[in-house]
Amino acid sequence: GSGVARGCVPFRSGIMSDLNSAELLIVEKLHSRCRNANKIEPYLYKMLRYHDLSNAGSLTFPKFAQAISPVATGISDRMLQAIFERYADGDLLQLKVFSTEFSLGTRRESGEYSQGNGAAPVTSAGAPAPTMG
Numbered sequence: 001g002s003g004v005a006r007g008c009v010p011f012r013s014g015i016m017s018d019l020n021s022a023e024l025l026i027v028e029k030l031h032s033r034c035r036n037a038n039k040i041e042p043y044l045y046k047m048l049r050y051h052d053l054s055n056a057g058s059l060t061f062p063k064f065a066q067a068i069s070p071v072a073t074g075i076s077d078r079m080l081q082a083i084f085e086r087y088a089d090g091d092l093l094q095l096k097v098f099s100t101e102f103s104l105g106t107r108r109e110s111g112e113y114s115q116g117n118g119a120a121p122v123t124s125a126g127a128p129a130p131t132m133g
Contacts, residue, residue: 029071029072041099044099044103048068057094058092064084
């Protein structure tokens with residue numbers, strides 16, 4: 001199999017490495033703005049939060065794309081959509097969860113593509129991923 005869980009958007013098989021590369025490019029740009037790795041999470045959170053006009057603690061894809069654009073130059077809308085879907089819960093991206101997991105690389109390292117329903121991460125073999133703790 002391609003390692004992408006069933007029920008996820010069918011992308012070509014290289015999507016995982018492309019997705020991770022795109023995320024790492026954003027992380028690199030965040031690093032260049034922060035200079036301190038410990039500051040990436042709060043910086044990213046504030047950047048996204050600025051576009052959360054309703055104070056809901058979440059963003060839709062169009063707002064996410066707008067919010068992340070300063071550090072996502074050169075990344076296609078399709079790839080931004082894939083990043084959004086990797087972390088979103090349905091149509092909404094929870095800002096705190098995204099900021100934490102994106103800056104730590106939790107889902108990149110587990111190879112997770114789409115959680116979507118808040119379930120435990122699933123490995124490419126279909127078994128629940130071991131929880132870090």
